[in-house]
Structure formats: structure tokens, C-alpha cells
Amino acid sequence: MNISFSFASLAMLFAAFALAPLLMGVILKVKAFFAGKQGPPWLIKYHTLVKLLQKGSVYSTSTTFIFKLGPVVSFTTAVMLLLFFPFAGMAPVLSFHGDVIMLFYLLGLGRFFTVLAALDTASPFEGMGAAREVFFSSLAEAAIFVILALFFRLSGSLSFAEYFTGTHAVNLWSESAALILLVVIALFIVLLTENSRVPVDDPATHLELTMIHEVMILDHSGPDLALIEMGAFCKMLFYASFVSCLLFPFQTGTPFFNIIIFAMVMTLVYAGVGLVESITARYKMDTVPNYILTSFALVCFATILTMEFVL
Amino acid sequence: MDTFLIALLLIAAGGLQALVTFRAYLLMKILAVSTIIGGCGLGLYNAVNQIFRQVEPFVCSCEWLQIFTFSLKIDAVSAFFLIPVFAISAVAALYSFQYMGDKERSAATAANYFFYALLIISMSLVVCADNLISFALTWELMSISSFFLVIYDFHKQAVRNAGYIYFFFTQAGALFIFAGFGCIYAHTGSFSFDAIAAIPESVKLTAFILILIGCGSKAGIMPFHIWLPYAHPAAPSHISAVMSGVMIKIGIYGIVRFYLLLAPTSVLFGQLIIVLGIVSGILGVVYALGKHDIKRLLAYHSVENIGIILLGLGIGMLGVATGHKTMAAFGFAGGLLHVLNHSIFKSLLFFGAGGLLRQTGTAAIDQLGGLMKRMPFTGRSFLVGSLSISGLPPFNGFISEFLIYYGAFHGLDLQGASFILTNLTILSLALIGGLAAACFTKVVGIVFLGEARSEAAAQASETGSLIIISQLILALFCLLIGIFPEPFVRAAFLASRSIPLLADFDSMQFLPVLSNIARTAALFLILFLLIAGIRKLLYSGKEITQSGTWGCGFTQPTVRMQYTGASYADSMVDFFRPFVRVQKKYSGINTVFPGKTTYSSHVQDTSETGLTLFLVRPILYLLGKLRWMQHGNIQLYIGYIVLAIVVMLIFI
Numbered sequence: 032m033n034i035s036f037s038f039a040s041l042a043m044l045f046a047a048f049a050l051a052p053l054l055m056g057v058i059l060k061v062k063a064f065f066a067g068k069q070g071p072p073w074l075i076k077y078h079t080l081v082k083l084l085q086k087g088s089v090y091s092t093s094t095t096f097i098f099k100l101g102p103v104v105s106f107t108t109a110v111m112l113l114l115f116f117p118f119a120g121m122a123p124v125l126s127f128h129g130d131v132i133m134l135f136y137l138l139g140l141g142r143f144f145t146v147l148a149a150l151d152t153a154s155p156f157e158g159m160g161a162a163r164e165v166f167f168s169s170l171a172e173a174a175i176f177v178i179l180a181l182f183f184r185l186s187g188s189l190s191f192a193e194y195f196t197g198t199h200a201v202n203l204w205s206e207s208a209a210l211i212l213l214v215v216i217a218l219f220i221v222l223l224t225e226n227s228r229v230p231v232d233d234p235a236t237h238l239e240l241t242m243i244h245e246v247m248i249l250d251h252s253g254p255d256l257a258l259i260e261m262g263a264f265c266k267m268l269f270y271a272s273f274v275s276c277l278l279f280p281f282q283t284g285t286p287f288f289n290i291i292i293f294a295m296v297m298t299l300v301y302a303g304v305g306l307v308e309s310i311t312a313r314y315k316m317d318t319v320p321n322y323i324l325t326s327f328a329l330v331c332f333a334t335i336l337t338m339e340f341v342l
Numbered sequence: 343m344d345t346f347l348i349a350l351l352l353i354a355a356g357g358l359q360a361l362v363t364f365r366a367y368l369l370m371k372i373l374a375v376s377t378i379i380g381g382c383g384l385g386l387y388n389a390v391n392q393i394f395r396q397v398e399p400f401v402c403s404c405e406w407l408q409i410f411t412f413s414l415k416i417d418a419v420s421a422f423f424l425i426p427v428f429a430i431s432a433v434a435a436l437y438s439f440q441y442m443g444d445k446e447r448s449a450a451t452a453a454n455y456f457f458y459a460l461l462i463i464s465m466s467l468v469v470c471a472d473n474l475i476s477f478a479l480t481w482e483l484m485s486i487s488s489f490f491l492v493i494y495d496f497h498k499q500a501v502r503n504a505g506y507i508y509f510f511f512t513q514a515g516a517l518f519i520f521a522g523f524g525c526i527y528a529h530t531g532s533f534s535f536d537a538i539a540a541i542p543e544s545v546k547l548t549a550f551i552l553i554l555i556g557c558g559s560k561a562g563i564m565p566f567h568i569w570l571p572y573a574h575p576a577a578p579s580h581i582s583a584v585m586s587g588v589m590i591k592i593g594i595y596g597i598v599r600f601y602l603l604l605a606p607t608s609v610l611f612g613q614l615i616i617v618l619g620i621v622s623g624i625l626g627v628v629y630a631l632g633k634h635d636i637k638r639l640l641a642y643h644s645v646e647n648i649g650i651i652l653l654g655l656g657i658g659m660l661g662v663a664t665g666h667k668t669m670a671a672f673g674f675a676g677g678l679l680h681v682l683n684h685s686i687f688k689s690l691l692f693f694g695a696g697g698l699l700r701q702t703g704t705a706a707i708d709q710l711g712g713l714m715k716r717m718p719f720t721g722r723s724f725l726v727g728s729l730s731i732s733g734l735p736p737f738n739g740f741i742s743e744f745l746i747y748y749g750a751f752h753g754l755d756l757q758g759a760s761f762i763l764t765n766l767t768i769l770s771l772a773l774i775g776g777l778a779a780a781c782f783t784k785v786v787g788i789v790f791l792g793e794a795r796s797e798a799a800a801q802a803s804e805t806g807s808l809i810i811i812s813q814l815i816l817a818l819f820c821l822l823i824g825i826f827p828e829p830f831v832r833a834a835f836l837a838s839r840s841i842p843l844l845a846d847f848d849s850m851q852f853l854p855v856l857s858n859i860a861r862t863a864a865l866f867l868i869l870f871l872l873i874a875g876i877r878k879l880l881y882s883g884k885e886i887t888q889s890g891t892w893g894c895g896f897t898q899p900t901v902r903m904q905y906t907g908a909s910y911a912d913s914m915v916d917f918f919r920p921f922v923r924v925q926k927k928y929s930g931i932n933t934v935f936p937g938k939t940t941y942s943s944h945v946q947d948t949s950e951t952g953l954t955l956f957l958v959r960p961i962l963y964l965l966g967k968l969r970w971m972q973h974g975n976i977q978l979y980i981g982y983i984v985l986a987i988v989v990m991l992i993f994i
Contacts, residue, residue, distance in 0.1 A: 091889060093890075093891050133744065161910070237866060257880075338761060340931075
């Protein structure tokens with residue numbers, strides 16, 4: 032296992048962790064801009080977290096220890112992801128050949144407990160959200176693994192550090208740019224799915240019947256809810272960084288420029304999410320699988336292309 | 343005398359004494375359980391020793407009926423399969439002590455212990471058999487003893503039916519195996535295993551496919567899996583655990599053994615196995631999602647896991663055919679380790695299901711609920727089993743799936759059909775993983791969480807202590823293999839050395855990959871504890887209150903409003919509609935003052951309906967025409983036999 036406790040790696044990790052809530056503000060600002068509103072303040076998510084951390088909690092009499100375990104496990108898995116990700120081309124804190132498989136399975140573990148915590152409340156609405164979450168994410172997970180297979184085909188890599196640092200980096204500026212373009216679109220669809228954004232799920236909706244992620248955490252409150260929220264910010268940050276690293280190789284030679292460009296690309300990705308949310312309506316629940324399968328089809332197409340044109 | 347034979351004798355003694363002492367019920371159970379556990383322990387020690395010491399294979403043979411030689415040989419592959427046979431059988435014996443609590447049926451219980459001992463012995467002999475005739479004989483012994491175990495509750499019609507279906511499948515499967523043996527014998531002219539590799543390549547494929555169908559029907563490969571969802575719910579739970587956890591793996595052993603013996607060079611074998619693996623894996627889990635009976639659901643999950651094992655073996659075979667050593671080593675090691683892992687968590691889950699059945703009297707998922715509070719130990723160990731079977735870290739299922747992934751990823755530099763199948767393997771593993779997690783969130787969420795949906799579930803209490811202990815032992819191993827995978831993976835690598843390509847390949851160079859997994863898992867656990875600690879700090883001094891679940895504005899919720907297993911899985915099963923037929927019956931609301939409305943759904947197994955329509959009905963039609971031959975006249979029956987012998991003599 033490659034362990035990098037260098038100042039740069041650790042600093043990037045903490046910066047990512049600290050700035051994840053701020054970047055969520057970008058989405059809100061873009062949406063407000065399209066709606067012709069001023070929008071909430073940039074630091075709104077920090078206010079929310081602080082407010083939640085100061086509160087106590089109300090627990091349903093139906094729940095067991097699983098309900099309290101859910102937020103902790105989902106937050107822990109999100110933190111694990113950040114530990115292995117090479118932000119702005121810096122070496123990640125940890126990495127090993129094969130880590131991507133483990134990390135996506137850890138995400139699965141987080142989801143498993145989130146879903147169980149939802150079912151623990153005995154609420155029919157939360158059951159509904161849970162059923163949708165496991166269905167859609169199992170399709171998204173399959174798409175992710177086809178992407179990983181494609182990356183292995185292109186570069187022989189099996190870890191985030193190998194994907195985005197070193198000589199075999201995969202990105203839009205490499206030889207196989209055409210394929211990566213398809214992957215970027217596919218990954219963006221997966222990002223929207225896995226982070227419960229429009230057009231799959233609407234985080235701002237007010238009717239429980241139509242929610243996916245939000246309805247699953249209805250009964251959580253106080254610090255538990257803060258952990259869930261923070262976990263969701265980290266997960267969003269991870270997917271956005273994944274897309275960003277594909278968009279641009281952060282290999283300018285100067286770490287300072289890398290970080291500046293990385294911050295700009297990240298803002299663009301978040302703004303893109305806000306843009307999609309502003310100009311599209313969400314799909315009906317029964318058409319969401321088709322939407323996710325679009326990403327799947329794109330990567331499969333890219334994979335088939337490698338059979339003829341690469342190697 | 344060898345330890346292995348002593349172990350078998352001990353198990354046999356345990357089974358035989360039950361037939362004598364059944365009048366003293368408690369004594370019979372104590373003696374049977376303790377001797378079987380003792381024998382299994384000895385056998386397990388011997389098998390582990392065999393693998394790690396890498397001693398010369400144990401060989402033993404004796405003349406039998408003057409013409410047949412009964413011979414045994416324990417090499418690394420046999421020893422690897424002996425581990426789950428002995429380990430799970432021992433824990434299941436412990437479980438049975440309290441589970442078989444019906445004093446009224448002491449004779450039936452004694453017979454059950456006798457056939458149980460016979461099943462353990464026959465299973466361990468199948469994996470050690472060293473010629474065709476020993477394999478066939480012990481295979482039949484295994485089938486017949488397990489048939490008697492299934493029909494323990496023979497006074498129930500459903501159980502008898504399940505028994506007949508199982509018996510039919512097991513015998514039809516054996517016919518295919520014998521046909522495969524016939525192909526081999528026709529070219530080698532001997533029952534020995536040694537000459538098999540020399541037969542022509544085209545015959546190899548035919549023989550392999552015949553044996554694959556035969557062993558596959560035992561293993562539960564789709565579409566030969568139909569007996570599983572009948573037999574598993576019918577059998578007592580520890581028997582379902584051993585059958586699903588261990589016995590079906592003997593089918594896998596048959597496939598592996600004959601693959602090794604035939605030593606084929608074509609990529610076709612690997613491709614065939616991968617295709618079967620994909621079909622069994624994905625459809626197995628989809629059917630499981632649609633099932634409302636917990637034991638039937640677990641039976642379909644066995645089909646799914648057999649699919650995962652086949653994916654591993656198929657990747658290994660592709661690796662061997664293309665000379666890709668990393669792929670071969672990881673594919674075989676992953677497949678073999680999944681055999682062990684599945685035996686552990688599947689038995690654990692069947693034990694849990696048995697405990698539920700015993701305490702609530704129902705196996706219907708939608709009748710249960712909220713059992714985590716009333717059955718805390720069963721609930722927690724079932725949760726561990728569910729996490730393991732979903733392949734999630736840090737539990738054992740992940741380790742074997744990781745090995746298969748690793749092998750498959752490294753096979754992505756192949757070309758053509760092999761590349762597409764390798765890619766499909768990765769895709770199916772991911773999809774199976776996601777759907778398995780969906781299915782087990784359903785089971786845990788509906789059965790153990792929420793509120794009780796029936797009186798029986800509301801009144802349930804924790805099961806007996808031995809039942810709990812046997813579950814805890816297995817749950818512990820699920821976590822142990824997940825956190826310290828190295829010795830187990832080493833065993834799987836050592837067993838896969840039996841493949842000629844890998845004989846001198848240093849697969850141990852890959853063990854660091856596993857230590858990375860182990861470290862990440864440990865890091866995850868540490869981080870988890872740390873964050874749980876921080877959460878505790880955040881809550882110190884805060885006001886924590888209890889209240890009802892938020893009903894989204896509805897103030898009078900009832901437990902009947904909870905999401906059910908059927909509704910949870912509905913959209914997912916619907917997605918796979920071309921392959922899965924769902925029959926829904928809904929009375930509808932069609933009057934101004936609606937009366938009682940009903941809704942029921944039933945997931946049909948396409949291979950079962952297909953088999954009934956295209957195979958069973960035509961055969962029954964034909965045989966119906968020949969019914970006049972069955973007249974009950976014994977003299978004429980003897981005449982048939984004489985006639986048959988005369989006709990055969992003409993051909994000779």
C-alpha cells in the first residue's frame with residue numbers, strides 16, 4: 032500500500048473536507064440565478080451543519096441500534112473515499128492497486144446501512160425511498176464498474192492514484208479522448224443519480240411520496256442528520272472530483288497552478304449540476320432506470336470501440 | 343490408520359448409535375452430536391494440515407466386488423473442499439441439538455442423524471474419490487442420504503412433493519454424469535482417472551458438458567436449479583444449511599475435478615462456464631428478490647452464489663486457456679474461496695431462518711417485522727450474514743468477490759469473445775452485488791426492523807442458546823475472513839496449484855494485495871469507531887427524546903401500512919420482466935363503498951414453466967400412451983427383465 036503523509040496530500044484532504052459544503056452553495060447560487068432570485072448565502076450549508084450539531088435528537092420508538100448506526104457508517108465510508116482520491120493530481124493519502132473495487136463496495140456498505148436505517152422507522156414513505164435507492168444505485172454501480180473496466184483496458188490501472196497521476200493517466204487530453212468524452216457524460220449521469228440530484232431525484236421537493244434520498248432520512252435529526260449531510264457532501268465532492276480529473280490532467284508541473292485549475296474545474300462541475308437542475312424537470316420514477324441505462328449504454332459503446340481502435 | 347479414515351469412522355459411529363439408542367432421546371442426541379462434531383473436528387484438522395503442509399496426497403484403495411477398485415486420494419483441491427464439509431457439518435450438528443426438539447418423533451430424529459452422518463461421509467468420499475466408479479458410487483450415496491434428510495417431515499404433502507422433485511433431479515443429474523463417464527470409458531477403457539487427459543478434444547467437450555449438466559443440477563446452476571427452492575424450505579433448517587452450504591458445492595467440486603482431469607485447452611470451456619455463471623448469478627438474485635418465503639429466497643440466493651463461483655472458475659479457465667497466469671490464479675482462487683465463504687454465510691442465514699421459523703411459526707417475510715428487538719442475537723448474526731452475502735467489506739463475501747474481480751480485470755487485455763465475456767463478468771458481478779444488497783436490505787429491513795406485522799411476530803422471543811451459539815460461531819468467521827483474509831486466500835491459492843499452468847507459478851506474490859485489503863478494512867473499522875466516539879461526544883449533555891415515527895402528517899398509522907417485501911422488490915423484479923413472470927391478482931376498488939380488497943403476487947420461475955411445458959408434458963403424454971405396460975402382474979414384469987437381458991446379450 033502506498034501511504035503518503037506528505038503535507039500536500041494531507042492539506043488537500045483537509046481542504047476538500049472543509050470546502051465540500053461550500054461547493055454545494057455553488058449549485059444553490061446557480062439555481063437561484065436561473066430562477067431570478069438572490070439565493071441563500073454562500074455559507075448556508077455551514078450554518079445548517081452548525082445548527083444541527085447544536086441540537087439534540089428525537090428517536091422513533093420503532094427504531095433499534097441500526098437507526099443510529101446508519102449515519103455513522105455512511106459518513107465513515109464517505110471519508111474513506113476521500114482518503115484514496117488524488118485531488119488536483121497530488122498523491123492521495125492512501126492507495127493500492129485494486130483500491131477502486133474496495134471503495135465502491137464501501138460506498139455500497141454505506142448505502143446498505145442508510146437503507147436499513149430508513150426501514151428501521153417502520154414508515155411506509157421511508158420504505159418507498161429505500162426501494163428506489165437500492166434499485167437505482169444497483170444500476171448505477173453496474174455502470175461504474177463498466178467504466179472501471181474501460182479504464183483498465185486503456186491504462187492497466189486499478190486505483191484512483193494510477194488513473195489520475197503518473198504516465199498512464201486517463202483524461203480528455205490523452206490519446207483516447209473520444210472514449211473519455213463518452214465516459215465523462217456517463218459519469219455525470221451517475222453523479223446525478225448517486226447524489227440524488229435532478230432529474231433523478233429532487234432534493235428541494237416538498238412531497239415525501241416523490242423523494243428518494245430525502246425521504247429516507249426523514250426521521251433523523253440533530254448530529255445524526257449532520258453526519259448524513261456531511262457524508263452526502265463528501266460523496267458529491269468525490270464524484271465531482273472524479274469528473275474533474277477526467278476533464279483535465281492536473282500535471283502542469285506546478286502544484287499551485289494544479290490546485291487553482293482544479294478549483295476552477297470543480298466549480299464548473301458543480302455549476303453544471305446546478306445548470307442541469309435549473310433547465311430540466313425530473314423524470315417520472317419509472318423512466319429513471321432508462322436514464323441511468325443511458326450512461327450504461329454510453330460506456331458499453333466506448334468499451335466496444337476499444338476492441339477495434341485501441342491496442 | 344489415517345486420521346481421515348478415523349474421522350469418517352467416528353462420524354459413522356455417531357450416526358449408527360442413534361439407530362440403537364433412539365429410545366433414550368436425550369442420550370441419543372448427546373452421543374450423536376458429540377461424536378459427529380468430534381469426527382468432523384478431526385477431519386477438519388486433517389484437511390487443513392493437508393493443505394498447508396503440502397504433504398504428499400493421501401492415497402488408499404481397496405478391491406471391491408472383485409472387479410471394481412474403490413480408491414481414494416486427497417490432494418490440495420480435495421482437502422480444500424473437505425474444509426467446508428467438515429466445518430459446516432460440525433456447526434450444523436451443534437445447531438440440530440436444540441432444533442430437533444420434538445421428543446415424540448425420536449425414531450425419525452434418529453434416522454435423521456443416521457442419514458446426516460451418511461451424508462457427511464459420502465460428501466467427503468466424493469471429493470476424495472480417485473476413479474470413476476468410486477465417484478459414481480459415493481455420489482449416489484450422497485444423493486440418497488440427502489433425499490431422506492429432506493423428507494424428515496414426511497407427513498406433510500408439500501414436503502413429500504419437494505422430496506420427489508429433489509429425488510427426480512438428483513437421479514436425472516446422475517444419469518447425465520454416468521453418460522459423461524460412459525463417453526470417457528469408451529475412449530480410455532478403464533475407470534481410472536489417470537488416462538482421462540488423453541482422450542480426443544471433441545470427446546472432452548461432450549463429456550464435460552454431460553458432467554456439467556449432471557453436477558450442475560446438484561449445484562443448482564440455472565436452469566437445472568428447480569429442486570432447490572422446493573427442497574430447502576421443506577428440509578429441517580440445519581439440513582437446508584448443510585445442503586445449501588455444502589452439498590451443492592460438491593456439484594462444483596465435480597465440475598472442477600473433471601475440468602482438471604480433462605485438462606482441456608480450448609477457451610470454449612471457460613466461456614461456457616462464464617455464460618452459465620452470468621445467467622445463474624443475475625436471474626438467481628432477481629428471483630430471490632421476488633420471493634416472499636425466507637427459506638425459498640435463500641434457496642434462490644444459493645443459485646446466485648453458485649453463479650458467482652462459476653464466474654470465478656470461468657475466469658480461471660479462460661486464464662488457463664489463454665496462458666494468462668494472473669487471471670487463472672485469481673479466478674480459481676476466488677471461485678474456490680467463495681465456495682468456503684458461501685458455505686459459512688449461507689449456513690448462518692439458514693440457521694437464522696430456522697430460528698425465526700421455530701419462534702414465530704412462519705417463514706413468510708411479510709408476516710414478520712421488528713424482530714431485532716425481540717431476537718437480538720439472531721437479528722445481529724443474520725445482519726452479519728446479510729452483509730457477507732451481499733459481498734460488502736469488511737466481511738468474507740467481499741474477499742472472494744474481490745479475487746474474482748481482480749482476475750477478471752487483469753483478463754481485460756484479451757481479445758474478441760473472451761474480452762467481451764470478461765467484461766460481462768465484471769458487469770454481472772457488480773449488478774449481482776447491487777441486487778443482492780437490495781434483496782438483503784429487504785430481508786433484514788422487513789423481518790427484523792420496523793414493527794411486527796402479525797401477532798406471532800409480536801410475541802416471538804429469542805431462540806435456544808445452542809442455536810444462537812452456532813450462529814455466533816459462523817458470524818465470527820464471516821468477520822474473521824473479512825479482516826484477516828491472508829491464510830484463507832493462501833489456502834485457495836495452494837489448492838489452485840493443482841492446475842498444471844499454475845504449478846510453478848508464484849501466486850503468493852499477490853498476497854500483499856490481500857494485506858492491503860485487510861489494512862483498509864481495519865482502517866475502516868478504526869475510523870468507524872472513532873466517528874462513533876465523536877458522535878457520542880456530540881450527544882453528551884443533549885436532550886434525547888422518544889416519539890412515534892413521523893407519519894408525514896398522518897396521525898393514526900397502523901403496522902399494516904408499512905412497506906412490505908413484495909412492494910419493496912416490485913419495481914426491481916418488473917425491470918427484469920422478460921425473464922421473470924409476475925402474476926398479480928388485484929381485486930380492485932370498483933364500487934362506491936368498497937368492500938374488502940385483496941392483492942397477491944407470485945413470481946414464476948421461467949425455467950420451471952418452460953421445463954414443464956416443453957419437456958415434462960410431452961414426456962408424460964408419450965408415457966401415458968405406454969401405460970398399458972404397467973399392469974401390476976409380477977410374472978410379466980419378470981418377463982420384461984428376461985427379455986431385456988436377452989436383447990442386450992444379442993448386442994454384445
